Amino acid sequence: MSVTVTIPTPLRSFTGGHDAVELAGETVGEVIDGLLAAHTGLKRHLVQDDGRLRNFVNLYLNDTDIRQLDSTDTPVREGDVLTIVPSIAGGRPAVATELPKLSHAEVLRYSRHLLLPEVGVEGQRKLKAARVLTIGAGGLGSPLSLYLAAAGVGTIGIVDFDVVDLTNLQRQIVHGTSTLGQPKLESAKARLTDLNPNLNVESHETRLSAENALEIIREYDIVVDGTDNFPTRYLVNDACVLLDKPNVYGSIFRFEGQASVFYAKEGPCYRCLYSEPPPPGLVPSCAEGGVLGVLPGIIGSIQALETIKLIIGAGDSLIGRLVLFDALKLRFRELKLRKDPTCPICGDQPTIKELIDYEAFCGIGAAPAYQGPEVVAEQLKQEVDDKGEELVLIDVREPHEWEIAHIGGARLIPLGQLPDRIGELDGHAEIVTYCHKGVRSMKALEILRGAGFGRVRSLAGGVDAWASRVEPGMARY
């Protein structure tokens, strides 16, 4: 059957300017399918994602609304005219009365936002009404809390229990030299409220745990994860899934970072991506592996951006996408993430229905693989003074760490080279291995013991313990 479909003025740009299109089909539905196939630009305006007609699109077959007939199953006859008639609807925002108003000073402060149609007065008021929880006031927490505060987010909750340390300031820009030694919460609150006095900061001076996570997170609209360890990351994920909250994720290591938005209601969660944590010790923390100071600035800013987009409802969020950033190559890559139907927490048949023991889940607290004899820094100092060169000191760190500081008289053999260079060592000598904090030197001990060395010990706490207690003039890192 050949049917004429009349196209309303606003949609003619999608049909090459034609006000009517001839199409074949047996039913109204078939004719419309044919129309959408021939003019794909019409889809967005006529049908929803599930293919059904949008509710303010009306179809008239000759002079009758098809809802009074058999809807899209209505059969058509040769020469029928199918007319698309828009319903015109709108109105001022109904929620406006519930959103906080902006003062004149706020209008001025956020004027560059108000100029963007995507934000506008309505978006800015949504930001003012928003309650965002950031987990951690460290590398990621610094830039993201600064930008969220500057953007006018009304309430920012921060969970942290640490104090500001000199090694933090290379990247944790919410803190400063003047706040060294202060709790990070106090330091961050002072800086954030200086940036924006309208901001309400809620401090949670605690370690987020299975006992308190639900209670804390429940009070917020969005959670931004700035943690640096796996137990907390799984904890935040699970709590957000159980409470139906979006979790804006970011992580950094050395020169690389990742970001995504995990929101089980609309997409995958962290467990869909990583069902199991890596074995403990496999992925070094920033304290062990280092991190370029700018990197958390980039990833934390992406987290702030995604948070703001979720609040104002603009753009395409990172839900279902993982962004990978390589700072050295300056390259962004994107991976599509799928919801895992077998996911233990957000899948079809979830097995996790409450929070679990995340330390145990991540294998932390279990006995280390190898535990050899250790020597404390003060005793080692005594022995070095008494025995001199008879005691062989081996530094198993990397050359760039050796350059920062090392113990006088030690030999540098990086851990990775130790198995190949074992022949350089005297099997009968008394040996002490050391590294930065005592973990790698224990691995070195295991290698030496395995090769038949009998008189080997490891410096407990590494060169860091030596620098703090034996040689205070030595540089620490």
Next chain:
Amino acid sequence: MTLRLSEGLLGEIRRHGEGAYPAECCGALAGRVDEGGAKEVVRLAPAVNRRTDDPHRYLIAPDDLRRLETDLRAEGLEIIGYYHSHPDHPAVPSAYDTEHAWPWYSYLIVRVERGRGLEAASWTLDDEQPLMRPEFLEVLSEV
């Protein structure tokens, strides 16, 4: 895009909004498109707001619209857009406005603050994204 209308017609829209306050008024803009692509409003076609359940919503029913289009065609005019009032709210589109917007049409919004008609602004749907862009509203003064 440009939407051109006379000061007198804009005044009529304000008065329509003031009369409907605290509910919203609505209507169609009847006119022509010139060679340069600018739209010019020739007359207003006030419509019946079919939403009576919520004072912050308006709806022009398809049957009303079909009748109006037939009348306008006889006059050599077409619907080039719509107008509505925002009682106690700025003349910027709400999310609901954007969600229901059609391409090409001009959506003129007038703010009615405590019963008094104030500023007006006209908006069109972005070609790509579901958001409204302001268009140039040229108000012609009558000599």
